[in-house]
Amino acid sequence: MENTYYDPKDLKKFPKISEWSEELGAKFFDYYGKVFEEGALSAREKSLIALAVAHVVKCPYCIDAYTQDGLQRGITKEEMMEAVHAGAAIESGATLVHGVQMMKKYDKLSM
Amino acid sequence: MSTQSLHKRENELSKTETQLKILSNGIFQNGELPTFKEKLAETNQFPLQPKKLEILQINVGYMCNQVCSHCHVDAGPDRKEIMTRETMQQCLDVIKTTGAHTLDLTGGAPEMNPNFRWFVEEASKVGIKDFIVRSNLTIIEANKKYHDLPEFFKKHNVHVVSSMPHWTRGKTDKQRGEGVFNKSIEALKKLNAVGYGMPDSDLKLDLVYNPAGAFLPTNQASMEKDFKKALLEDFGIQFHNLFAITNLPISRFLEYLIASDNYEDYMYNLVEAFNPSAVSNVMCTNTISVSWDGWLYDCDFNQMLELKVASKVKHISEYNEDILNNRDIVISQHCYGCTAGAGSSCQGTVA
Numbered sequence: 001m002e003n004t005y006y007d008p009k010d011l012k013k014f015p016k017i018s019e020w021s022e023e024l025g026a027k028f029f030d031y032y033g034k035v036f037e038e039g040a041l042s043a044r045e046k047s048l049i050a051l052a053v054a055h056v057v058k059c060p061y062c063i064d065a066y067t068q069d070g071l072q073r074g075i076t077k078e079e080m081m082e083a084v085h086a087g088a089a090i091e092s093g094a095t096l097v098h099g100v101q102m103m104k105k106y107d108k109l110s111m
Numbered sequence: 112m113s114t115q116s117l118h119k120r121e122n123e124l125s126k127t128e129t130q131l132k133i134l135s136n137g138i139f140q141n142g143e144l145p146t147f148k149e150k151l152a153e154t155n156q157f158p159l160q161p162k163k164l165e166i167l168q169i170n171v172g173y174m175c176n177q178v179c180s181h182c183h184v185d186a187g188p189d190r191k192e193i194m195t196r197e198t199m200q201q202c203l204d205v206i207k208t209t210g211a212h213t214l215d216l217t218g219g220a221p222e223m224n225p226n227f228r229w230f231v232e233e234a235s236k237v238g239i240k241d242f243i244v245r246s247n248l249t250i251i252e253a254n255k256k257y258h259d260l261p262e263f264f265k266k267h268n269v270h271v272v273s274s275m276p277h278w279t280r281g282k283t284d285k286q287r288g289e290g291v292f293n294k295s296i297e298a299l300k301k302l303n304a305v306g307y308g309m310p311d312s313d314l315k316l317d318l319v320y321n322p323a324g325a326f327l328p329t330n331q332a333s334m335e336k337d338f339k340k341a342l343l344e345d346f347g348i349q350f351h352n353l354f355a356i357t358n359l360p361i362s363r364f365l366e367y368l369i370a371s372d373n374y375e376d377y378m379y380n381l382v383e384a385f386n387p388s389a390v391s392n393v394m395c396t397n398t399i400s401v402s403w404d405g406w407l408y409d410c411d412f413n414q415m416l417e418l419k420v421a422s423k424v425k426h427i428s429e430y431n432e433d434i435l436n437n438r439d440i441v442i443s444q445h446c447y448g449c450t451a452g453a454g455s456s457c458q459g460t461v462a
Contacts, residue, residue: 012379044333072322072329076279080216 052087248298278341308350325373328355354459361446381447387456392461
């Protein structure tokens with residue numbers, strides 16, 4: 001057993017999750033593949049969204065995968081960083097908007 | 112980026128035995144990944160054999176004005192291997208009788224061969240259907256004596272194929288050297304000015320895209336769309352087709368992969384992206400590659416690995432298309448580069 005929680009080699013083993021639940025695994029990978037096809041959004045746009053979400057959910061496998069995917073699509077590093085900031089802005093906004101709850105509670109409890 | 116070839120630096124990787132050993136050892140020896148031969152056998156495609164010859168690709172020398180970090184030729188200003196006029200004459204004799212419809216001149220920078228213009232003039236007289244010169248663009252700007260190349264190409268109805276790794280300066284210069292982007296843009300404008308690459312023009316100008324790093328090219332058509340939009344909007348430049356070419360793990364690109372600790376992951380990616388349907392159209396099945404000293408190879412990559420054709424006929428001086436066509440193609444693990452995804456060849460994707 002590796003003495004770390006994450007091993008970059010595990011990304012290649014992702015399809016193995018189907019071995020313990022073939023039906024659900026197959027359904028997931030089928031869905032996943034469909035999601036990233038060209039649609040109303042281009043595959044390129046979806047790749048940038050995936051990169052932003054990868055950072056928000058802090059998935060090192062996804063960050064590796066979608067940085068490489070972006071490079072392959074000719075996405076520039078400026079575009080990638082802007083996508084990460086878009087994700088980060090929503091994430092910090094989500095934290096900060098709870099400040100309103102804090103303010104309301106504070107006011108309610110204060111004389 | 113180094114400004115010298117592996118050969119000049121006497122780097123261990125300048126020896127083809129070293130490269131071939133690396134490509135056969137490690138992950139391919141311990142069974143972690145299948146060898147290319149095993150992979151072909153899985154889909155009953157071994158041994159790989161040629162179809163009808165379509166392209167005669169002639170490498171007129173390894174000298175180049177650039178030292179690109181991904182170069183599979185290990186070309187550079189310090190390479191002195193240059194095709195002689197005598198060998199060119201032997202090539203011309205073959206061009207006159209070949210069944211191939213395409214003549215493809217490459218290098219190095221082919222224009223740096225002192226007999227380049229004579230060779231182009233003579234070869235164009237034969238009237239071969241498609242006459243390609245692979246020009247690195249910056250050569251046009253490199254020296255006054257090359258400034259008239261666009262006119263020269265036009266005069267001989269040469270089909271110009273040029274490398275352009277990205278439409279942004281940073282990525283291009285990182286792969287090909289400082290200042291290459293600006294010079295390439297200037298050269299493309301000059302080619303456009305004489306009619307190359309313009310819509311409906313018969314003067315064909317195609318661009319080659321190689322990824323600037325340890326990743327594979329994406330869909331050629333969508334890349335072409337992005338390139339066309341960016342080059343037109345930013346610089347008013349037009350071209351016809353974009354060829355997306357995968358970097359093969361040999362020579363200076365192999366050096367980069369090893370130094371950046373990307374070699375194993377890159378080979379995994381290539382093997383994972385193996386596309387059995389790309390195999391039947393891979394370029395070694397319709398191409399013969401001739402080296403500066405007249406030896407014959409299945410492709411330009413095998414030439415750089417010094418893997419000569421497995422045929423009784425091995426040299427341009429004894430060229431015989433019928434005998435050559437009856438051969439098995441020499442393969443190693445670098446071949447995975449041409450069968451990954453949509454496949455890769457000097458003419459772009461194949462699947």
